[in-house]
Amino acid sequence: MSTLIELQRATAGYAGGAVLHDIDLSIRAGERIAVMGRSGAGKTTLLNLLYERLAQRVALIPQAAALVKTLPVFHNVYMGRLDRHPTWHNLRTLVWPVRHDVAEIESVLGLVGLADKLFAKAGTLSGGQQQRASVARALYCGRRIVIGDEPVSALDRVQAAGILTELCARHETVIVALHDIPLALAHADRVVVIERGRIVLDSPTRSLTAMDLVPFYGG
């Protein structure tokens, strides 16, 4: 498959200094990549770097659910496609949504188990529900690549597995930060581990076992 992005000796960081060093990473379309590592290792910085390069083709699930809490879940999910509708339609949807959009978003919310919350105010949802609404926004956005920064961190393993299955089914390329080893091994076909701003492991899942990954999380 075609190469989506090719990073060579890339560095990235904030004004204070580099967070990532010497990143060599090549991603092909169709890959399902789990980015792992301790918190603070540089996962979010790497995902932001990838997002910047691929922006127009990516459905993003930011780390904080980033919902507008004063609007209903429906509108938060609808936001995933604001760029694809004319502005007058977007304004009208704010006041009086069309059936077609409601039906479509209801079915997307069904995938993440939130169909009953369609018109609940986003601010009234629990942390896990907000995270699922944020995933629904990315699913509805429907771009071929999805980048998720810990998209299932607030969910139990069964729910998380369901969400990851949906993400993999509806997007061609999946790049997600995870910290649950069994989930990563079950859903990704490639694991990239970051430690102190460097890639220390980049390997296909089939040649890995849980024991290979545990050292990066232990003491």
Added chain:
Amino acid sequence: MAVDAAMQMYRRTFPSFGYLSASAVFLLTAIAALLVADLTVGTRNPWAEMGRLVSGLVRPDFPSIEVMSVVYTVAFAVLGVTLGAGAGFLLALVFAKLRSVRVLCAFLRSVHELFWALLLIQVAGLSPTTGILAVAIPYAGIFAKVFAEMIEEADLAAERALPAGTSIIARFAYARIPELAPQFWTYTLYRFECGMRSTLVLGFVGLPTIGFHLDSFFKQGHYAQAAALLFAFYVLIGTRRLWARPITVPILIIASLLALPETIGGASTATNLVRFLTHDIVPVPLRDADLSVVSTWTSAAEWLWPILWKQAAPGAVQTLVLSQIALVAMGIIALLVFPFICRRFAGPIGQPLGRVALVLVRSTPEYMLVYVLLLLLGPSMLPAIIALSLHNGAIVGYLLGRHADALEYRPDAPRGVNLYCYETTPRLYGQFLAYALYRWEIILRESAIFGILGVPTLGYYVDAAISEFRLDVAVILIVVTALLSMAIDALSRSMRRRLRIHTMPTRLSEAPCEGGVGRPIGSEKLA
């Protein structure tokens, strides 16, 4: 069908959507008020006069500036705000404990500076005392409340760590004052800006400040001279951070005391005060009457009834009509203008320009704006609506813009109109309502005042009573105005509590600072 059920749910959900239904109530009230408001343009050709005004504004006649009027404007404001802040601070110390102090402060601040001035002129004449106290008295009530709130909200972690047995004064000096002093100063500086607008306007009722000269310049159509005075005022407001600093305060106070003008009219203030309190403001039927006789009280009731029915009631209705229209117009203006001072929407060049424009509008005393618009458009409610909504809309718009700049968006956030409608406005809406509801009472108080200029609100009847030397009637009407504004304040407070926006910032000095996040301004504080 599932979609139908969802649509029904949507229709059911939205009416209970607190922010929206609150907004709808205000919108409907304002529309109803528009139906009964007098909005006619009385002058036949407002554009010609407007043209002369604009050509005067672009050719200000600086040599004609009466320098002393500018000096008096600043001096009255310095002394009035200092006195008000000092008294307010002392009252703030007992504010939480004594109900009587809270009621007193609520009354002091619910009477507008101009009403205080009209009453004080009866006692102290057109003197510096009148100019200073007209600002100091209502401001003491405002300062007491705001300082008390700041004391209450202060971070007390350090105070808890003080050794047991530390005296109250030491506690206050070590653990509270250092925490509070910067906030007190910021707020006092903001009040000083308001105070200068107030003392300018006092000139319109005869005190020797800028307003006195503006009054005659506008009346005679000398717009170039008026423009020069106004620009001088804008420069003073714009540069206040440079010359009003903690270190210059003593100098400003001493210089202001030295610069004060002579009193016009020589009668003793003390005798005037006694006469004022024991005779002038005592209702006519009760003056020198036998208070133990029933007939005294029936004649007092017969005296009071027409005042309430023929003056207070219609005045209150017109005041409410004006304030409801102005409040909603303010909200619409604020929501429309805030993107112009917001980096995301206006860009790095547009933002500072937008800011200057909004600060200019905000610095223009609204009383003067009404005065000018009345000259241009003729007598109706329209000038007052325009002036109130522009002035307050600029303030709220400016604040919302600062909040908008402090928002963090997800990296894939939309742009332009989509960002405005789906992210920025919904996220700021609670904060917007908090500001708007806070300004409701301020707008009401000013609506009443504009009666002095001829709009038939409560101030119209107060002014008429004073010019007939019926001070007893004037005081009754001022008390009615104060009660009305206290009622609106209470209503606004309870609405803010119901909408759960009562903990959001409402004061100008509380908004997030440039680039940083001052207080928790995450607009989504949900329980």
